[in-house]
Amino acid sequence: MSAATRKRPAPDGTAAGGESKRARITLGSIYDYEKLEVLGEGSFGVVVKARHRATGEAVAVKRARASDLRAVLREAGCLAACRGHPSVVGIRDVVEDAATGDVFLVMEFVGASLRRLLRRAAAARFPEARARAAMRQLLRGAERMHGAGIIHRDIKPDNILVGAGGAVKICDLGLATPARPEGAAYPERRVGTLPYRSPEQLAGHRDYGPGVDIWALGCVMAELLTGRFMFDEETDDAMLARVTELGRALGEKGLKAFDDWPAFQGLPELSPGAQEVLAGLLAVEPRDRLTAAAALQHPWFAEEGEEERPAATCGSACRAARSCSASVVTVVV
Numbered sequence: 001m002s003a004a005t006r007k008r009p010a011p012d013g014t015a016a017g018g019e020s021k022r023a024r025i026t027l028g029s030i031y032d033y034e035k036l037e038v039l040g041e042g043s044f045g046v047v048v049k050a051r052h053r054a055t056g057e058a059v060a061v062k063r064a065r066a067s068d069l070r071a072v073l074r075e076a077g078c079l080a081a082c083r084g085h086p087s088v089v090g091i092r093d094v095v096e097d098a099a100t101g102d103v104f105l106v107m108e109f110v111g112a113s114l115r116r117l118l119r120r121a122a123a124a125r126f127p128e129a130r131a132r133a134a135m136r137q138l139l140r141g142a143e144r145m146h147g148a149g150i151i152h153r154d155i156k157p158d159n160i161l162v163g164a165g166g167a168v169k170i171c172d173l174g175l176a177t178p179a180r181p182e183g184a185a186y187p188e189r190r191v192g193t194l195p196y197r198s199p200e201q202l203a204g205h206r207d208y209g210p211g212v213d214i215w216a217l218g219c220v221m222a223e224l225l226t227g228r229f230m231f232d233e234e235t236d237d238a239m240l241a242r243v244t245e246l247g248r249a250l251g252e253k254g255l256k257a258f259d260d261w262p263a264f265q266g267l268p269e270l271s272p273g274a275q276e277v278l279a280g281l282l283a284v285e286p287r288d289r290l291t292a293a294a295a296l297q298h299p300w301f302a303e304e305g306e307e308e309r310p311a312a313t314c315g316s317a318c319r320a321a322r323s324c325s326a327s328v329v330t331v332v333v
Contacts, residue, residue, distance in 0.1 A: 058109040058296040078176040081148040083174040087141030087170040110161035125227030129305025137168040143292035146210040154192045155216035202240040218281030228263040247284030273300030
């Protein structure tokens with residue numbers, strides 16, 4: 001079953017024929033896709049695996065809980081800004097159910113989440129070389145997002161997908177937002193998931209920057225290496241106290257602070273390079289925190305190990321970008 005594409009009014013309700021500078025949006029039909037199975041639930045909707053009826057391609061389709069076109073277009077715009085990068089999930093289309101008005105994001109199908117992979121792992125953690133391979137890709141994805149003026153704001157293993165050949169991709173940009181000028185406040189006081197929330201967010205600051213994603217990636221890196229949460233308190237205040245404790249320990253003991261941190265107890269010792277990268281990602285003061293680009297310049301990422309696997313090539317991502325169906329989405333973010 002297929003339905004003709006049609007033009008919707010702009011998010012402010014301006015009619016298609018009215019005078020407006022907002023983009024006109026031509027949406028495809030959800031009936032071009034056959035639902036196969038439920039994959040999970042993202043920040044703002046359920047995600048299912050589906051098949052494009054014409055091409056047979058497997059895709060992931062995210063349905064918004066509410067028909068909030070503005071939120072859907074914001075996420076679509078953030079994804080489109082990163083289109084073609086092998087470490088950010090690719091957007092294929094934005095479609096609708098013409099009967100109900102519900103809007104859906106269509107994305108490339110990658111594989112299981114990193115969270116699920118960690119739960120299945122025998123030791124529930126990655127050897128250092130494999131963690132390095134994953135972090136290299138994640139930081140490249142963050143570098144692309146930040147370079148495009150996008151902050152994810154909810155990076156965690158649940159929002160990271162692992163595909164064939166060890167490809168790792170950041171997904172679920174439901175909380176992502178175009179970055180505001182330095183010092184400008186966001187309307188939300190705290191966003192994201194507590195164990196990955198940055199010190200500045202825990203303190204209630206709303207004028208944060210891309211460093212919130214870097215902090216979250218530091219927490220992910222620690223979890224990859226240990227199979228445990230780096231911070232596991234239940235409230236923002238308790239988490240902030242714990243984070244501050246790490247900052248104090250790093251200031252007093254240097255990298256040896258990791259030897260005494262509970263998450264690393266009973267595990268093989270980290271290499272100095274891994275400790276340096278982790279300390280840079282988890283710098284409590286945002287001004288001291290590494291950027292994604294700076295972290296990737298660390299010699300640790302130039303090393304190779306037996307557990308490392310080649311990442312998916314950019315060619316596959318570029319082919320994905322070219323395979324979008326006929327619907328066109330123009331988004332201003």
